[in-house]
Amino acid sequence: MQRSDPHAPLWNSVAILRLVTFGFAVAAVLVNHGRYTRPTLAWIVLGLIALWTAFTVFAYLRKSLRTVWVVWSDVAVTCALMYTSVWILSPQQMTEIAPLITTVWASAPPIAAAVLNGRTTGVLAGLAVAIATGFTRGELTTDVTRDGVLLIGSGFVVGLASVTARRSQERMARALRAEAATAERERLARSIHDSVLQVLARVRKRGNELGGEAAELAELAGEQEVALRALVAAAPPESTDDGTADLRSRLQVMATGTVQVSVPGTAVQLPETTVAELTSLVGEALLNVARHAGEGARAWVLLEDLGDEVVISVRDDGTGIPAGRLEQAESTGRMGVARSMRGRVAALNGTITLQTAPGQGTEWEIRIPREPVGRKGRHKVGGGG
Template sequence: MQKSDATTPLWSSVAILRLVTFGFAVAAVIVHHDQYQRPTLGWVVLGLIAVWTAFTVTAYLLKFGRRVAVVWTDVAVTCALMYTSVWILSPQQMDEIAPLITTVWASEPPIAAAVLNGRTAGVLAGIAVAIATGFSRGALTTDVTRDAVLLMGSGFVVGLASVTARRAQERMAQAARAEAATAERERLARSIHDSVLQVLARVRKRGNELGGEAAELARLAGEQEVALRSLVAAAPPESTADGTADLGPRLQVMATGTVQVSVPGTPVQLPESIVTELTSLVSEALLNVVKHAGDGANAWVLLEDLGDEVVISVRDDGAGIQAGRLDQAASDGRMGVARSIRGRVADLGGTITLETAPGAGTEWEIRIPREPDKKGRHKVGGAR
């Protein structure tokens, strides 16, 4: 299914404007041709205006003209036809500020440029047409200045409307995708609850009743039950149009019977690449808890959005790390923590601190700023 264009009504308005203003051009030639110094040339130019009007109206309505090349060719052709007024109008008409051969027909290109590329393009096209008007008149008059202001102003306003329409369309599409994903997730959650979760709950209960090796199976079943419930409850991860994603759901799915995850109630939108890096980083930290914290150790993951930076804390109540152990591991060539955790944080331009002591558990605190540093390293919200 082809995606609809939010600016289609604006393009229809551009086509209507061109037709209406063409009528003004025809009326101007009919009224003033007796005073033209070259009336025949005036009718020839009017014929060219009619041909170009037919082309641009068709091109904008049928979408094949909604391109930079066509729109800026429209600007150039309009300015060129306007300048023919120098040879068509008599000196007296020029002195009396009679309407140029194009009249208000020349006001359409800045509108088209604004609809296509926004405010800046609309203003630039307005400036181009205003300059052509000044050259055609041969002087910077009050009328030329007024036309310039109107042309640039209309380009700015229509460009703003165009950008707003596109943003609104994308937000509606994103909301529709989120609603569809949520509905599908709820359907799957009901199905999983009626099958897998009930089986895991029964295995956990029966294993605890039997004891022995069955109790270990019960514990594992319980952990998987908690993890599956967290996965079902978490919001579906989705990237937005600007390439960002919510970090919260990516961390929530890591919750198990021994890992608790706490995230803000509002989305923590970060670039997709950063979300991937931070998710891998937290996963590596939790893997270290399993490997080194000892049996029965619990872990807590806390995500905070402080506005100018994002803070992630990974804490456990395990055996802790002895002083100098990480440095010794690095010197022995075992670079797991240095590369997987500290290396990722350094690449993101953030900072990481470690608080630990033997028997007191371990806590990593990772801070990733949103603004790039002086070296231009990639950070949250920045660019590589």
């Protein structure tokens, strides 16, 4: 799908503004040339203005030519042509604040700069043209100040519109990608339901009827059926341009016959690296449940988005961890939990706590702040009983 240019209407407006203001500059020369000190120079400069107008209009209507070099060259050329008013206008015209040779034609470059790179660039270009106006006049008057405010203000307002258009286009593109992904997921879900899931359900049912080793195969088929249903039902990860990912969709696919996953109804966007680390953390916690919680143990994963932080709880109903077991493992050199889970959480400036007792299962609670913390030492990483 080809992405449309959200700034095309703005660039078209800049080109039209250039043509309209050039017409005003021609009219100003026709009206005032009889009082100019050097009328011939005025027509020469007007010819240069015409040539530069043709070039900039052509450039601004071509996406490949809308570059920083072209826009700032427009600012520089406009300021240079404006200064020729010092040799064209008579002293009386300069005193009367008659229109400079460029007139309102000089208002286009700040707007072009704003469309290209937003508010800051628009304000800087407007300030440059305003300074050139004051330098050409040779004094700071009310009219010069007014023109400066208008130039800077137009750069800010158009820059704001440019940024808004860009962000709206990006949001629309993400929405279209999500819609396409959802449609494809639904198509695959129908296909899987009509084939793979029905086969797994039949294997599970028949294996339970036969018993023995077939019952073990039935149990495995049942687990894969639940996992596949969770995978199909999970929301597709949103593709973003700012390096974030949806933690919710990553955790949903971990649901099985013995693992229940509860997540918010909306996406939980975090930096991609943070999502990868948290997904690995939850996977490691579930792996510990499978290895150490005992046969038939069930696990629950809960994801909460509290705004300023994200909380993940991984709980099981297994045998629990006897008091001192983790410390004993660390003393004997087995640093899996301490270095892996706690180390990863510490690297994310978060906290991790453990609640467990023999026969009462285990619960890990992980809290990760959304914003980076300036002093990492303020976050205590440890276990609780």
